[in-house]
Amino acid sequence: MTELTGKVAIVTGAGRGLGRAMARALAHAGAAVAVASRTKDELDSFVEEVRAAGGKALACPTDITDEESVNGMVEATMLEFGRIDILVNNSGIVASTPLLEQPVEEWDQVISTNLRGVFLASKAAGRHMVAQGSGKVINIASNFALQGVVNHAAYSASKGGVLALTRSMAIEWARSGVQVNAIAPGYFATDLNRAMDEDLTEKVVRAIPARRMGIPAEIQPWVLLLASTASDFMTGETIVIDGGQTVR
Numbered sequence: 001m002t003e004l005t006g007k008v009a010i011v012t013g014a015g016r017g018l019g020r021a022m023a024r025a026l027a028h029a030g031a032a033v034a035v036a037s038r039t040k041d042e043l044d045s046f047v048e049e050v051r052a053a054g055g056k057a058l059a060c061p062t063d064i065t066d067e068e069s070v071n072g073m074v075e076a077t078m079l080e081f082g083r084i085d086i087l088v089n090n091s092g093i094v095a096s097t098p099l100l101e102q103p104v105e106e107w108d109q110v111i112s113t114n115l116r117g118v119f120l121a122s123k124a125a126g127r128h129m130v131a132q133g134s135g136k137v138i139n140i141a142s143n144f145a146l147q148g149v150v151n152h153a154a155y156s157a158s159k160g161g162v163l164a165l166t167r168s169m170a171i172e173w174a175r176s177g178v179q180v181n182a183i184a185p186g187y188f189a190t191d192l193n194r195a196m197d198e199d200l201t202e203k204v205v206r207a208i209p210a211r212r213m214g215i216p217a218e219i220q221p222w223v224l225l226l227a228s229t230a231s232d233f234m235t236g237e238t239i240v241i242d243g244g245q246t247v248r
């Protein structure tokens with residue numbers, strides 16, 4: 001069911017964290033994987049890892065907020081692998097700032113990376129999926145899209161936008177055989193949360209019924225399911241992986 005040999009995937013924000021874990025899972029399942037982010041040496045190390053294991057990978061240095069750069073990512077993938085079957089829209093940044101103090105530039109950067117980036121990559125890659133009559137778009141949102149969170153207005157709004165965009169794209173492309181679904185992670189131990197001190201980490205963990213953060217490997221089975229035929233009759237949906245934080 002999660003055999004992906006012959007499939008081609010793009011994973012944005014795959015240099016580290018959740019993106020790298022998902023790209024690794026797709027490569028292990030047999031997909032050729034193009035990885036995109038701004039930090040080239042992280043992409044190169046992923047490509048080296050996959051090629052050493054006998055797989056296929058391509059580094060696409062990309063700024064997800066820039067249309068030309070995103071189009072270049074898709075063109076390079078088409079040139080190297082000839083098709084695109086799976087797009088994981090994962091690039092993201094967080095800002096923790098009280099609304100009244102948030103500079104407009106910071107708001108714009110968060111929305112641009114987390115929401116505009118999903119639009120740009122989906123438009124560029126979705127064109128090929130719709131033309132071929134099949135494809136899987138997997139958008140990485142957040143459980144912050146589902147609840148009010150202090151000091152995270154821009155981030156929560158961007159991720160709420162990602163869920164709305166997921167539903168709209170899903171409906172628009174349903175007849176073309178392209179499924180669009182989202183994953184909404186809760187707290188995972190990655191660089192994104194690096195800025196949290198010990199006190200805040202303890203407070204965060206207390207708010208999670210499972211009393212721990214997720215580890216990147218725990219997102220892997222879900223991205224494989226959404227990338228595979230298992231999700232052929234599922235579209236516009238969101239899978240929440242957050243240790244029970246948003247169901248209490």
Ligand SMILES: NC(=O)c1ccc[n+]([C@@H]2O[C@H](COP(=O)([O-])OP(=O)(O)OC[C@H]3O[C@@H](n4cnc5c(N)ncnc54)[C@H](OP(=O)(O)O)[C@@H]3O)[C@@H](O)[C@H]2O)c1
Pocket residue numbers: 012013014015016017018019036037038039040062063064065090091092093113140141142143184185186187188189190191192193
């Ligand atoms: N970790 C969590 O607790 C958590 C919870 C909920 C949702 N999420 C979401 O999961 C996704 C991955 O998060 P993570 O925890 O793995 O974060 P991370 O470790 O900070 O990695 C973020 C990735 O996004 C890339 N990125 C940032 N800005 C970019 C840009 N302008 N263009 C291209 N790539 C860009 C980064 O690469 P460069 O900086 O090199 O470009 C990096 O590869 C994000 O969308 C995040 O919002 C994470």
